[in-house]
Amino acid sequence: MKTIKIAGVPEHFNLPWHLCIENGEFSTAGINLQWTDVPEGTGKMCQMLREEETDIAVVLTEGIVKDIIAGNNSKIVQVYVKSPLIWGIHVDANSQYKTINDLKGTKAAISRYGSGSHLMSIVNAKNNNWDTQNLEFEIVNTIDGAVEALISQKADYFMWERFMTKPLVDDGTFRRVGDCPTPWSCFVIAVRNEILETQPHIIEQILEIINTTTEEFKHIPSIDRTLASKYNQKLEDIQEWLSLTQWSQHQLDKKTLDKIQNQLYTLNIIEKVAPYETIVK
Structure with a gap:
């Protein structure tokens, strides 16, 4: 064996x-x-x-x-x-941010540098004509870490696979403001x-x-x-x-x-x- x-x-x-x-x-x-x-x-x-x-x-x-x-x-x-992969773009349910455009200049929660959540936040920034050189990131490791970071406002948004994150949207933890499919x-x-x-x-x-x-x-x-x-x-x-x-x-x-x-x-x-x-x- x-x-x-x-x-x-x-x-x-x-x-x-x-x-x-x-x-x-x-x-x-x-x-x-x-x-x-x-x-x-x-x-x-x-x-x-x-x-x-x-x-x-x-x-x-x-x-x-x-x-x-x-x-x-x-x-x-x-x-x-x-x-x-359809990346949902999520904010805390009580956040002031309502649209993807509202997130320009804010901080993204990412699992770690080099992760999909990191790379796709750069792709999303490019898609929206943001300056990709000045993006800010907060390392959170996991979805649970992202929940904590968004609630405590250490980060403003979090990108993760839309369907796996949907239960957190349904229970009022996150609000999804948009999607970003991988090309x-x-x-x-x-x-x-x-x-x-x-x-x-x-x-x-x-x-x-x-x-x-x-x-x-x-x-x-x-x-x-x-x-x-x-x-x-x-x-x-x-x-x-x-x-x-x-x-x-x-x-x-x-x-x-x-x-x-x-x-x-x-x-x-x-x-x-x-x-x-x-x-x-």
Whole structure:
């Protein structure tokens, strides 16, 4: 039995992995796939790859592209979710801010530098023609940290996946003032280069198993009810999310990677544009 460590956010996107693990599909193939939930998100997972705390990470595309260019010794082996991530832009429910434009010049709560919440706050600023060089950030680590920061006014707004944050809108903790979809496929699977070099067959098996599940995922009986119950969501919200979400079984193409790198470079998030082969396996 070969042990492989994998990390991902504790969100509905990753239920296919948990189903495969619970159903014994990896263990049947001789793989002990050990999952770690990482509520801090992509920035933390990039660190875990660098420090060999995980072998695989299911991460936001823009975050891992940035980190590989910055020296993370990993590569993208596949797109996991090809649809955009819809980032909700949230303020405290009692906040004076009513629109996205009201947030110009205010402070964004982010999980950590290099995270999706950090990078997408820069993308959102560009979309609204704000000065991206003078943005202010408050590191909050998790959604719970963001709640505390917005209530205490240490930060003014917080960007996070719209549906996972919806219960906080419904219960009156947050108010959503707008959305900011990623202009590219949202999640990819990244693997440390050492594992790719020493265990290529194991990685191929893992991808084959997860791809079989994601291809059929939406057709699993009552999967909407399972998701709603497991992730504390309203059934109608999960049904809308499922209608918008598309998993992938294919590699990130060069055209998409070029688009991501060019935008990150324009926003001064990366210092250079790297060759396709440096980032993608």
